[in-house]
Amino acid sequence: MYKAPRGTADILPEEQGYWRYVEDRAIALCLLYGYQRLDTPAFEDVQLFTRSIGEGTDIVTKEMYTFEDRSGNLLALRPEGTAPVCRAYLEHGMDNLPQPVKLYYLAAIFRYERPQAGRYRQHYQFGFEAIGDADPALDAEIVEMAWRFFELLGLGRLYLYLNSIGCKSCRPEYLESLKRYYSAHLSGLCSDCKARFEKNPLRLLDCKKTACYDVAEAAPKSTDYLCRDCKSHFETVVEYLKALKLPFDINHRLVRGLDYYTKTVFEIQPLGDGAQSALGGGGRYDDLIEELGGKPVPAIGFAAGMERVVLNLKEQKIAVPALPAPPVFVAHLGNEAKLEAVKLTSILRKDDIAAITATGDRSLKGQLRQANSLGSNYVAIIGDDEVKSGAVTLRNMMTGEQKTVSRVELIKLLTRVTQE
Numbered sequence: 483m484y485k486a487p488r489g490t491a492d493i494l495p496e497e498q499g500y501w502r503y504v505e506d507r508a509i510a511l512c513l514l515y516g517y518q519r520l521d522t523p524a525f526e527d528v529q530l531f532t533r534s535i536g537e538g539t540d541i542v543t544k545e546m547y548t549f550e551d552r553s554g555n556l557l558a559l560r561p562e563g564t565a566p567v568c569r570a571y572l573e574h575g576m577d578n579l580p581q582p583v584k585l586y587y588l589a590a591i592f593r594y595e596r597p598q599a600g601r602y603r604q605h606y607q608f609g610f611e612a613i614g615d616a617d618p619a620l621d622a623e624i625v626e627m628a629w630r631f632f633e634l635l636g637l638g639r640l641y642l643y644l645n646s647i648g649c650k651s652c653r654p655e656y657l658e659s660l661k662r663y664y665s666a667h668l669s670g671l672c673s674d675c676k677a678r679f680e681k682n683p684l685r686l687l688d689c690k691k692t693a694c695y696d697v698a699e700a701a702p703k704s705t706d707y708l709c710r711d712c713k714s715h716f717e718t719v720v721e722y723l724k725a726l727k728l729p730f731d732i733n734h735r736l737v738r739g740l741d742y743y744t745k746t747v748f749e750i751q752p753l754g755d756g757a758q759s760a761l762g763g764g765g766r767y768d769d770l771i772e773e774l775g776g777k778p779v780p781a782i783g784f785a786a787g788m789e790r791v792v793l794n795l796k797e798q799k800i801a802v803p804a805l806p807a808p809p810v811f812v813a814h815l816g817n818e819a820k821l822e823a824v825k826l827t828s829i830l831r832k833d834d835i836a837a838i839t840a841t842g843d844r845s846l847k848g849q850l851r852q853a854n855s856l857g858s859n860y861v862a863i864i865g866d867d868e869v870k871s872g873a874v875t876l877r878n879m880m881t882g883e884q885k886t887v888s889r890v891e892l893i894k895l896l897t898r899v900t901q902e
């Protein structure tokens with residue numbers, strides 16, 4: 483027996499109500515804020531990701547699904563959505579449009595991670611990006627939009643963390659100071675942190691291991707090293723977020739796992755869980771478009787993990803709208819009746835009444851049992867008499883009541899009850 487690959491999940495029909503609920507709200511949110519949908523391919527040139535996410539990151543060193551296609555092109559299944567959006571922005575000359583260009587996506591993301599609750603090798607992200615404006619008001623809009631998304635879903639007990647990690651002119655001094663500080667604590671750190679010290683010192687700050695936590699807590703803060711521009715940008719973002727009454731906390735340990743960020747970074751986490759379970763995160767990436775071969779274009783964005791959102795909806799017992807009512811079942815007795823049943827089912831569907839015909843050669847009892855297990859509330863029965871008279875017997879499966887009606891009456895009746 484084949485199984486879905488480790489770290490992937492089938493989203494079964496009974497789960498789809500949650501997914502529809504989240505997707506509908508995501509799309510409504512984007513309409514409200516003026517973001518347009520962009521779909522990009524599931525795989526891209528591997529360089530797009532190594533250059534943007536960063537050579538030293540976990541995603542690039544350990545988690546990317548890379549492969550060579552039959553023409554020898556080196557490709558990767560997308561491990562995140564921002565770089566493909568920037569690639570499309572450049573490829574389609576969107577820098578000639580009025581800026582900022584506001585885009586959103588709902589897309590499958592692939593990362594070879596160690597699977598656990600809320601962590602998959604294929605997951606889905608809802609993300610949005612505003613490209614082409616450095617205004618801190620845009621940072622505030624993106625953070626508000628992310629927060630509003632969770633509000634629209636009815637999720638509570640969430641934290642909003644904010645930080646600024648500076649830009650390429652002020653970050654080197656901060657990194658030096660961070661390394662100086664950490665060099666005195668190296669022996670007590672976990673092995674991952676020892677490697678981070680060399681490869682990606684910023685990531686030392688978000689290690690979840692107890693041994694490393696206290697060291698990270700007392701480490702120098704990036705906000706104390708911001709240049710004038712980054713400092714005033716951060717202060718303005720904070721001022722705007724306060725004016726919008728968003729309940730954020732400044733978290734000096736928030737650094738994010740991708741290298742392209744500059745200035746503002748933020749994350750939304752459920753109460754009581756580690757950063758492992760972040761529902762979403764984002765930030766500014768003012769150098770990325772230039773890095774990918776364009777002119778310097780500032781940008782900011784956010785993405786949420788759909789599986790984690792669904793998990794939290796369930797944990798918080800948030801009721802989602804019921805799935806559409808099960809269809810009307812059309813049962814039949816005999817070959818002639820079967821042909822009539824197929825025709826009737828087709829007519830019902832043309833009239834927007836969801837319907838299915840019984841297939842196979844089950845007895846009427848067997849067909850009723852089948853209708854019952856499908857959850858159909860109504861069964862239309864066609865037997866010899868009905869074939870002759872053109873009428874239909876309608877059985878209400880909830881009450882057991884049966885009556886014979888004309889086809890016109892049947893459609894009227896079913897239209898009324900299925901739209902109730």
Ligand code: HAM
Pocket residue numbers: 561562563564593595600601602603604605607609610611739740759760761762763764765782783784785786787788789790
């Ligand atoms: P990220 O923090 O790597 O950011 O991923 C965004 C969200 O995707 C996470 O907060 C989490 O909810 C979900 N997620 C990540 N990995 C997994 C996984 N293995 N299984 C399940 N869910 C997962 C980004 O990818 C950036 N592109 C976000 C962004 C957009 N920044 C600017 N614009």
